[in-house]
Amino acid sequence: MxxxxxxxxxxxxxxxxxxxxxxxxxxxxxxxxxxxxxxxxxxxxxxxxxxxxxxxxxxxxxxxxxxxxxxxxxxxxxxxxxxxxxxxxxxxxxxxxxxxxxxxxxxxxxxxxxxxxxxxxxxxxxxxxxxxxxxxxxxxxxxxxxxxxxxxxxxxxxxxxxxxxxxxxxxxxxxxxxxxxxxxxxxxxxxxxxxxxxxxxxxxxxxxxxxxxxxxxxxxxxxxxxxxxxxxxxxxxxxxxxxPPHFAVRLTLPEPIGLASDVMAALKRLLDALCAKLKAHEAGARHLCLTLRRVDQGSQVLELRLASAMRDPARILPLLERRIEGIDAGFGIDQLRLEAVQTEVLHLQQTGPDMAKTERLDHLITRIGLRIGLENIRRFQRLDSHIPEGSFRLVPVTASRPCGDWQMARPRPLRLFPPEPVTARGATPPARFRWRRMPLTTGRATGPERIAPEWWTENDDWRSGIRDYWRVETHQGWRLWMFHTPQRPGWFVQGEFL
Missing domain, CATH: 3.90.1600 (Palm domain of DNA polymerase)
Known part of the structure; x- marks a missing residue:
């Protein structure tokens, strides 16, 4: 034994x-x-x-x-x-x-x-x-x-x-x-x-x-x-x-269903209950997960990521309908489970024109994200820096909010790229120069705008010292943002005005 x-x-x-x-x-x-x-x-x-x-x-x-x-x-x-x-x-x-x-x-x-x-x-x-x-x-x-x-x-x-x-x-x-x-x-x-x-x-x-x-x-x-x-x-x-409160609801069906209309009817009941719970806790969903269990013990998981926190069933249900159309019900679905995986605080606010405009933008971003993915939609976020390439950054649209109108003391080009050297001499914009193998002739130049490096940041591109920026319009139609480095005489193109 x-x-x-x-x-x-x-x-x-x-x-x-x-x-x-x-x-x-x-x-x-x-x-x-x-x-x-x-x-x-x-x-x-x-x-x-x-x-x-x-x-x-x-x-x-x-x-x-x-x-x-x-x-x-x-x-x-x-x-x-x-x-x-x-x-x-x-x-x-x-x-x-x-x-x-x-x-x-x-x-x-x-x-x-x-x-x-x-x-x-x-x-x-x-x-x-x-x-x-x-x-x-x-x-x-x-x-x-x-x-x-x-x-x-x-x-x-x-x-x-x-x-x-x-x-x-x-x-x-x-x-x-x-x-x-x-x-x-x-x-x-x-x-x-x-x-x-x-x-x-x-x-x-x-x-x-x-x-x-x-x-x-x-x-x-x-x-x-x-x-x-x-x-x-x-x-x-x-x-x-x-x-913390767990935002999830479940519905077990007495008989299996397979039609998309039946699934949407059951989903509407779940969504109403979930949004009521979110409202009670002054929260909104940013990431929803719908699990459909089939009678053969298999399951399908559908995810919906939202551009902003929501708890309005009338706005969320049409977004989930696009995902429901492609499900495989097999021999039937006997249980649905809807969970708010990611939530945010969403206090009650007074409605107005500005809020309606923001909601329409978020709804548009969500619909585009359903097709290409929200992680592929980004926005520019302003940073506190006078360095041109350090004054902004690209962030996911779901991880940031619009920061309002950008106010610039001096105009900035819409397109920025790493500095590209040009064949020119002198401290003022040259009358003729070559850029990207193209001979160009200066028509009008505005400037200079002197920008000094930030000594508290480590940026190797700015180790050479100050830069004198000029807005140069050429007879060939190019509107360039050029700068001159006095300490190491040279000319560069860093941006393009459109």
Missing amino acids: DHPSPLLFDLTQRRVVSIWFPRLASDRALRLRPVEGPFALTLRVDNTERIFCLNALAEAQGLHRGMPFSEARAFCPQLQARPADPPADARFLEGLRRWSLRYCPWAGREEPDGLVLDITGSAHLAGGEAELLADMRARLERAGIGARIGLADTRGAAWALAHHGPGIAPPGDGLAALAALPVAALRLDEGSTIALQRLGLRSIGALATAARAPLARRFGPELLMRLDQALGRRAEAIAPLVQ
Whole structure:
């Protein structure tokens, strides 16, 4: 009989760690500037300076959170204090969350001063659960951060042990580990905790054996929900961060469809629902993905990229209709899924002529992009530089917005190209010169316009120094933009006026 490998471990038994930092704010402040003796952070609440967080020495003097700072100084004259900084504390907690990812891939915040980790299948990498918790405590202690750690099968039980218990609950033995803890360990509000204590239900064990129906009638569903979450009767998610809204809708059909008109009718229902969700979150779609699942388990994916954020079904539906015409329905389509892969903030705005003009332009760009691809449509974007070739750049039309009319103090040619030398001499435009093997005769010249290089940029083409630009019109019909380099006498053509 084959024996299982010792490297295998049970992934079905969930194990959760809760880390509570009872003095997170003061520990952060003391890491930056250590002090000796009682220490507290203060925060102004209701026009009164109160203690926000304090160290162990200040607690030993009888001080506590929420206490007026004037009373705290009367009780403890040697108390040292600084203003609290809750945003900095939140950033510090996020840093601790990222640090905790060394132990497991899933870690979330328990606001305002705790972390929750799902270490299922990860403890063996540290030698076991006891060794993993010991390593956590040692590292936090070396960093000067006080922490209390709980380990159990559920998030609620781990939180209860971290705040009120000895620390570790054996797998599958949640009620036995929590029975002696007070009902406050169930993350209840203060009013519910006091009411339960008046009824004689002071521990979780007593609460678990009480009749559920009277408790639900008196305290509502939250009490039993917290109890069931702690005992593993109801699941509780562990998310590393608050997830953004997911803009996707799905429609499963009772019978397969294959006609383009039927697909468009189903798509219209999906699009109305998706745009309503986008409007509720003041967002607009820039990239839509439509997945059509066939009865043979195959699927087709159609993508639509928009030049600007949209959430108007009447404008988006005709654009998707062009893609629907070429689908292969096979033996029929039984499910449609529409997702806004890329979204942007789209606040409600007052309509007007300028907005209508912009919307028409975006609609035109989208229709052209359906044929040649939006990535192939670009626009000029103005840059803050007096260097001719550095005053603009080409960017994708979807990654920029029009910047209005370009105002130039001096005229610039519509066509620019790298400087091309011409056969000419002197500091003024020559009467005759050769350019691109063509003999040309100057008819009229306007200038000069002196442009100096930008010393803060590295442009090898401008290392030669200043340039004197002239607008030269020839008898042959060419209107050129030429420049002369005084430091190294020479003439070049860099642009052409059309």
